[in-house]
Amino acid sequence: xxxxxxxxxxxxxxxxxxxxxxxxxxxxxxxxxxxxxxxxxxxxxxxxxxxxxxxxxxxxxxxxxxxxxxxxxxxxxxxxxxxxxxxxxxxxxxxxxxxxxxxxxxxxxxxxxxxxxxxxxxxxxxxxxxxxxxxxxxxxxxxxxxxxxxxxxxxxxxxxxxxxxxxxxxxxxxxxxxxxxxxxxxxxxxxxxxxxxxxxxxxxxxxxxxxxxxxxxxxxxxxxxxxxxxxxxxxxxxxxxxxxxxxxxxxxxxxxxxxxxxxxxxxxxxxxxxxxxxxxxxxxxxxxxxxxxxxxxxxxxxxxxxxxxxxxxxxxxxx
Amino acid sequence: xxxxxxxxxxxxxxxxxxxxxxxxxxxxxxxxxxxxxxxxxxxxxxxxxxxxxxxxxxxxxxxxxxxxxxxxxxxxxxxxxxxxxxxxxxxxxxxxxxxxxxxxxxxxxxxxxxxxxxxxxxxxxxxxxxxxxxxxxxxxxxxxxxxxxxxxxxxxxxxxxxxxxxxxxxx
Numbered sequence: 001x002x003x004x005x006x007x008x009x010x011x012x013x014x015x016x017x018x019x020x021x022x023x024x025x026x027x028x029x030x031x032x033x034x035x036x037x038x039x040x041x042x043x044x045x046x047x048x049x050x051x052x053x054x055x056x057x058x059x060x061x062x063x064x065x066x067x068x069x070x071x072x073x074x075x076x077x078x079x080x081x082x083x084x085x086x087x088x089x090x091x092x093x094x095x096x097x098x099x100x101x102x103x104x105x106x107x108x109x110x111x112x113x114x115x116x117x118x119x120x121x122x123x124x125x126x127x128x129x130x131x132x133x134x135x136x137x138x139x140x141x142x143x144x145x146x147x148x149x150x151x152x153x154x155x156x157x158x159x160x161x162x163x164x165x166x167x168x169x170x171x172x173x174x175x176x177x178x179x180x181x182x183x184x185x186x187x188x189x190x191x192x193x194x195x196x197x198x199x200x201x202x203x204x205x206x207x208x209x210x211x212x213x214x215x216x217x218x219x220x221x222x223x224x225x226x227x228x229x230x231x232x233x234x235x236x237x238x239x240x241x242x243x244x245x246x247x248x249x250x251x252x253x254x255x256x257x258x259x260x261x262x263x264x265x266x267x268x269x270x271x272x273x274x275x276x277x278x279x280x281x282x283x284x285x286x287x288x289x290x291x292x293x294x295x296x297x298x299x300x301x302x303x304x305x306x307x308x309x310x311x312x313x314x315x316x317x318x319x
Numbered sequence: 320x321x322x323x324x325x326x327x328x329x330x331x332x333x334x335x336x337x338x339x340x341x342x343x344x345x346x347x348x349x350x351x352x353x354x355x356x357x358x359x360x361x362x363x364x365x366x367x368x369x370x371x372x373x374x375x376x377x378x379x380x381x382x383x384x385x386x387x388x389x390x391x392x393x394x395x396x397x398x399x400x401x402x403x404x405x406x407x408x409x410x411x412x413x414x415x416x417x418x419x420x421x422x423x424x425x426x427x428x429x430x431x432x433x434x435x436x437x438x439x440x441x442x443x444x445x446x447x448x449x450x451x452x453x454x455x456x457x458x459x460x461x462x463x464x465x466x467x468x469x470x471x472x473x474x475x476x477x478x479x480x481x482x483x484x485x486x487x488x489x490x
Contacts, residue, residue: 036333040340282330283323 011092011102017266018091022235027053029277036281060231065224068130075129080226083122083233087240090115094243095170097253097261108169109161112244113154116199119237120146123201123208123218126230130221138217141288142208145198148295152303153195159188159310160248173252182249187306189249191299196241198295200234203280207288242272350428352454355413357429358404360444361422361453368448369423369460372399376415376424384408385415394469396461402447406432407440421460425453 027042027050034041045051067076092102093111105111120142127139161167163184164175172181182189198205209217219230246252246268255264286294341348350356363369372389390400415424434440452458467473474481 036330038333038336038339040338040342278327278331282327 006099007102010096010100014091014094014096014102015088018088018236018239019232021239022232023053023057025235025238025273026056026231028273029280032274032277033281036278057228060228061225063224065226068132068221070131071221072129072131075125076221077226079122079126079129080222080229080233081122082125083119084229084236086115086119086122087233087236090119090240091236091243093169094240094247095173095252096265098170100253100262101170104168104170106166106168108172109157109167109248112169112240113150113157116153116237116240117146117150119199119233122230122233126222127208127218130218132221134215134220135218138208138210138214138220141210142201142218144288144292145201145205145207148292149195149198149299152191152295152300153199155300155303155307156188156191156195157248158307159185162307162310162314169247169252173247173254176251176254180249180251180254185249185306185310187302188310189245191303191306192248193245194299196245197276197279198291200237200241202234202238202276204283204285205291206285207291210285212285238273238276239269242269242276245272350430352428354428354430355411355416355426357406357427357432358409358415358442358447359425359427359449359453360402360447361425361449361451361455363459363461364452364457365459366450367396367459367461368398369421369458370399370402371397371421371423371460372402373397373420375418375420379414379418381412381414382408382410396468399444402444403441404447405441407437422453422455422458423460425455427453 030052031041031043031049041049042052043049045055067073090112093105093108095101095104103111123142124139127135127137127142130136160172160181163181164172166172166175175181194205201208206217208214209219211217214220219227222230243265246265250268252268253261253265255261255268259267361369370387372387374387374389377383377385377387384405385403386405387402388400389397391397411426413426416426419425432440461468461471462477463479465473465476465479
């Protein structure tokens with residue numbers, strides 16, 4: 001196949017899948033949360049209640065798109081776009097199969113880290129531009145959360161990088177042919193999982209949103225599709241973190257030979273998305289100071305110890 | 320830390336529990352016999368209206384959704400000329416049932432009375448009257464009331480002794 005054509009096909013395929021996954025996740029999350037709470041969830045509209053997605057999309061598109069007169073207009077409008085854009089761009093380096101990657105960067109992990117941290121501008125700008133107290137507190141919390149969790153998010157990945165000897169994600173996946181990195185890098189995996197959750201501000205780390213204390217946090221003033229884009233961006237961010245966990249720790253697209261590699265990848269990613277929803281159902285939101293002190297006092301030192309220990313072991317082995 | 324993992328596992332197990340949801344139109348919830356739902360007017364065992372149009376229900380109603388007008392038949396028996404309940408105002412508190420001295424007005428276990436037109440929520444007497452006795456069987460107000468009515472004289476009611484002559488000195 002023509003390489004340009006293949007890249008185009010992969011790009012469009014990933015984009016198509018992602019945008020639909022974000023929509024389907026609305027239904028998945030509501031159904032699964034309901035099941036975990038001994039309820040049934042939306043099961044009326046269409047088979048298994050799947051048409052609720054259509055209803056939700058129609059609803060969110062036809063709502064009044066209201067910009068508060070006290071808002072900082074340009075920033076207010078641009079904020080939701082940033083989260084979607086950074087999440088989608090972050091996905092370009094994720095290999096869904098052998099050779100099936102939009103950008104085969106040799107600094108893949110750095111690229112991912114850079115774009116996932118650029119996503120913070122979305123929430124912080126939204127909180128600032130809304131010019132309302134709840135939104136501002138939400139934005140500030142997001143900034144603090146991001147600063148503290150981003151530090152060891154990168155550090156927790158360095159163990160994987162040492163083991164694989166590369167920052168290229170395709171090569172990292174190939175390096176896991178013998179053994180998935182979750183075994184030698186279990187600590188790194190747990191830390192990355194927590195940091196990733198904090199990064200996507202999903203429950204239980206949804207302190208910037210915290211509907212029970214901050215109304216809706218940074219997107220309090222947003223309505224209609226602007227709010228919808230925050231939602232989609234959050235779901236794509238969630239998928240991105242799940243995909244990164246799978247790629248870095250669970251062997252990416254490696255699996256039984258008789259299943260197509262992209263399917264293996266999708267299956268593993270979906271399993272992690274379901275796990276995130278389970279976490280949302282099971283774990284309460286920590287207090288803000290608890291969350292920050294956890295990050296700085298425990299997770300950061302642990303990530304450093306993990307990094308040093310991995311490095312030392314690799315050096316000893318090399319002798 | 321361990322407790323978090325334990326709670327994850329326990330919540331996961333809830334996937335396989337029995338659902339609490341009652342799928343309403345197909346499955347109906349159990350309504351207790353004394354459930355306070357739609358209001359009815361009952362009849363006595365002989366088929367006569369129990370309501371004596373005393374206005375106590377209308378007076379007790381906190382939202383004033385009951386309207387009626389009293390009248391009498393040729394025997395001097397009181398009954399409502401019209402009896403109207405506006406169910407779009409009714410709060411199903413059951414005070415009318417408590418106030419009723421003749422067990423006429425009763426709340427029954429039925430709440431499925433949605434209408435497309437608000438006017439249809441106003442029930443007239445013929446909509447409210449049922450043919451049976453409702454929740455209280457065998458009670459006939461005029462049989463136990465000490466008034467002369469429709470061929471029954473004083474002292475002829477159930478468990479009623481004959482009237483005393485106040486001018487009589489005999490024990």
